[in-house]
Amino acid sequence: MKKTAWKNHSFTFYLNVFFKALKRFFSIILIILLVSLLIVTGIGAGYFVGLVEDTPIPDKQEFASAINNMEEKSTLTFNNGDDIGTLRTDLVRTNIPLSDISPKVVEGLISTEDENFFNHSGVVPAAIMRALISQVIGGNQSSGGSTITQQLVKQRLLTNEVSMERKAKEILLSLRLEYFFSKEQILESYLNVSPYGRNHKGENIAGIEEAAQGVFGVSAKELNLAQAAYLVGMPQNPYSYTPYNQDGALKSDDELDYGLTRSREVLNRMYLEDMISKAEYDEAKDYDLKADFLGQDTSEDDDNNDDTSEDYPFLYQALEKEASEIIYNHLIEADGLSINEVNQDEELVNSYRQEADSMMRNNGLTIQSTVDGDIYDTMNQTINDYYQSFGPVYSGNETDDETGESQDIKEPVQNGSVLIENHTGRVLGFIGGVDFDMSQVDHAFSSRRSPGSSLKPLLTYAPAIEEGIAFPSTPLADTYMRAKQADGSYYEPSNFGVNISHDFITAREALAHSLNNPTLYLYNELLKQGVDVQSYMKKLGLNQGISDDEYENIALSLGGTSTGPTVEELAGAFATFSNDGQYIAPYLIESITDSNGQVIYKHESKPVQVFSPDTAYITSDMLRDVVTDGTWSPYQGQLNDGYDWAVKSGTSEDFRDLWVSGSTTNVTMTSWIGYDNITESRNLYDDASPDTYGQPGARHAKYWIALMNDLSAQYPDMFGANETRRQPESVHEESVVTKTGTKPGAFQGPYGTSYDISSNVEMTTDLFPGDANPPKAQFPFAIGGKVDELIDALEDYRQSGNSDTENTVQQILSDYQKRRQENEEARQALYDANSQTD
Known part of the structure; x- marks a missing residue:
């Protein structure tokens, strides 16, 4: 038999063939690698050129200068x-x-x-x-x-x-x-x-x-x-x-x-x-x-401190603080880290803080603010003219915790005011305090105070409308309330001046007159229905001023918080109503550029839709009533004509803090006055006597109106002269029974009672959002109140029934009248012992 071909050659022959093939293989691989390297190099070179082609190349003199x-x-x-x-x-x-x-x-x-x-x-x-x-x-x-x-x-x-x-x-x-x-x-x-x-x-x-x-x-x-x-x-x-x-x-x-x-x-x-x-x-x-290492040298040397802040001390201080924070964040992000990562390492925080401070001061930056110089000057001239009318300047003595030395303190009634542009959030002007030499505390951006009734539309009324729980025509109980608190004590609130109507009034009227008890009942209803009111505050930028455990306390709806917002925060939140329900955070710095003109920071607003445009418009419409029919109606004639004013004031417990927030279509200004209470607790009623200075609210209103009138006269277009808020097409008017806020109709009540509210009763027209319509006639018809209070309010519409029902109802009403009298007496005693909150 014939041998196979491979057996006719020696081992050496096949080894040579193998190495020739291997050599050819590696030659091909090498060629491929060289070609790939050339391609990659070409691509890399092209990419490099693309990255730097627009880079200006300094000449020798420019390099030397840099x-x-x-x-x-x-x-x-x-x-x-x-x-x-x-x-x-x-x-x-x-x-x-x-x-x-x-x-x-x-x-x-x-x-x-x-x-x-x-x-x-x-x-x-x-x-x-x-x-x-x-x-x-x-x-x-x-x-x-x-x-x-x-x-x-x-x-x-x-x-x-x-x-x-x-x-x-x-x-x-x-x-x-x-x-x-x-x-x-x-x-x-x-x-x-x-x-x-x-x-x-x-x-x-x-x-x-x-x-x-x-x-x-x-x-x-x-x-x-x-x-x-x-x-x-x-x-x-x-x-x-x-x-x-x-x-x-x-x-x-x-x-x-x-x-x-x-x-x-x-x-x-x-x-x-x-x-x-x-x-x-x-x-x-x-x-x-x-x-x-040298020991600490505490000798003063001002050779390197060319102080240019004397003309604008509060403005300088605010911009310095804000710019440092922006650059701090910029440096962290430039290093590819997150703020949370850095904040967990104290050494890293200190390092970045100091690097930011050095960069801010020494790198030839241009820090452009949002502040209009003329507006700022006008606002600060106005406070100079008015602050002595707020109340007396008190002198006190304070011991420095570090040195143990005693120092004299002068304490005037302070003011913080912030004016912002609604649709951008730009801070156009502000007042940090009445006298920088007396106090360097920043009352516009840093100081937190109890907001009083200023919180009502933000925390309670707008969320209730948004959630479909209440509308302007919804009746709320203005009756005696006694609520057990977490610590076991009882909370017995009243309206300002202890005026309880013992009736049911509309949400519109309750907000216009800043009534407390109806607000408390409405807020309690939000909690009962599981509304996440905290999420609204977070979206409005107010979460830092309210602790998590305060939301279950119904007194929060009246501004009862231990911390409170800054003036800037409250202004930004209030502007949401004039901005189609969008919250746009206020800001003070527009841009930061380096010495070569390169922009290292440019502000970008991030709007947050908090309320629907319908809710925002309806709430603004209710706040118009504050000026036309409510707590600010005495000042309506003092405001410049031609502006769509929406206002809410607030007073914290014992007149320690007074607030005013007001908007036109284009701008919002929030103002706060009060003592810093450094050496002892002072308020604007007992310690700044109304007999001498007038009522606290009137003092603040006069000042706020002077500010807004002066500015709106100088800048009519900026302030929205002859403009009105745009009513969304989906907002519609509906007629309701004035007493019940419902459609007319017959319905059954408790204890076998029946009611018939016919169409010939007094009717009123009010606003409703979107697909919302007036509720049908029903019992209960209102938010809050006890059964006997609801029965009493509907007495004119009760139909005749059997004698047992009549006797039961009469007994209920008799007990109600007796309890009402007892509550009135207790309420008056409580008022005599404590001042009330607006």
Whole structure:
């Protein structure tokens, strides 16, 4: 038999064939890899060009200005760009030549940050690739990749934003920087501009010379190896590694360990890079740096505090606080972290807070506010003219908790007012207080006070309409109430001035006259029906002013909260009624741009639909009645004509806080007056006698009207002159029985009673939202009240029945009248003992 072909060749022959095939295979793979690499490189180059093609490239002079600019104060402006002033800065920075810096600093910096500094052209491709791979694999974890040149570019020319576009710009500008300047010039600039946290005076410092003088009390040229390593490590996280707190006091030993650990890392890198010997490393590692830290210096030095806040102290203070918060959030987001993550680490919070403060003051930012300068001036001139009419200025004495020293306190009746634009939330003007020299407390944006009846439309009436539980024509019980509270005591509320009608009145009338008992019954009904009233407050931006456990307390519907909103918060919530039910959070800063004109923050409103347009319009219509028929009817003729006014006032317990919130179609202004109650409790009735100053509510109304009249006369278009609120097409009018708020008809009642409300009874017309219609005639017809109170109210419509029913009803009514008299007497006694709440 013939042998097979493969058996005719030797083993060597087949081995050669195998290796030739393997070689051909690897050649093909290599070609494929080379082609792929070329394609990827081409795509990458194209992508890089796309990222940087619109980047303006500075010339040599512009680069020099950017990397050597020592002072860049930040500016505050009004909404039209006019200057308010510059932010105070405590940044201390001294420029020195590289020859005056210890070589150990340079060696430590290169060893730790950029061992190839003298050999690259601004970037190290391999390091960049490592960083990119690390970012892909490990999320936002850093793996280096930035040369000293890149770090200088990032500090002086770019933002902290984490993005491929910023990284591409950083690479391009670094290459350009290296083209213009020598390595020694780049090192000198880096060491002169880098941040070093705080010195022993608590001042922000930048540059190696101020760091050496402010931490160790020596020049940068005199630093020993251990000191140099400590300072070299600081710029990576200056406010964590600095040994000093904001007041210049040394941190705790645990906090100092962060910087000391970092210094040992620098020494280790220097040793590994052969910059120092083993003996030098060991000696420096064991060196007692704590003994060299300077002690706290509390001497005052105002050379760096060019105070531009004297003309607008409250405005300056508010913008400074708001800008710091915005930049704090910006820095965290730029580093790819969340606010919640950072807030769980106190060290991280402090680091970002201090970095934000330094950036805000020293980076040449332009912070544009929403405030109209003329409106702001008008408002603050008005408070200067009026505040002495609010009540007397009291003097007191207070002991400082820290020093134990006694200090005199002057306490006037304070005011906080905020004017916002309804459809944007822009704060057009505000009043922070009556006299900054007397008190620096911000009463517009920070101070929280009990809102009184101002809360009624927001917490109770609008949610009731939205949920279909009540409408303007719905009867509410204005009768005696006694409710057991969580602590076992009984709550026995009354209307202002102890005027209880012992009848049923409409929700419209109850809100117009700010009646307490009907509001309490309505709020209790919301709770009984499981309405999540807290969610409404959260959407309205009021949740911070009310604790979770207060919502089950019916007194909350009258403003009974231990905390309360700020003036800004209440203004924003109230504006919702004039904004088709959308809540738009008030804001004070429009934009923040850096020294190169790049926008690092631009406000974006995020509207929240709290109520339907129908509910918002109907509630606004009810608040019109406050002016035309209710608590503000005495002032109706004093308000400028041609504006669609909707107003609600409020008074907290014992006249401690007085509020007014009012809107036109375009703007809303909320105002609060009251004592700060620093040394003792004071109120606007007993401590600011009505015999001398007039009724508290009248004082505040006169002031609020003066403000709004003056401003609306100057800015009629802005305030909505001759404009009225747009009534949604779905809002419709319906006729109801005036007494019951229902359609006419016959129905059965308790105890065998029957009622017939025929169509010839008194009728009224009111508004209903959407598909809602008046309820049918029924028992009960109202919200709140006891059975006998409901029977009494319907007595005119009761049909004749058998004698047993008549006797039962008469007995019920007789008992009701007797109990009503007893309640009246008890109510009067309670009123004599306690002031009531509006």
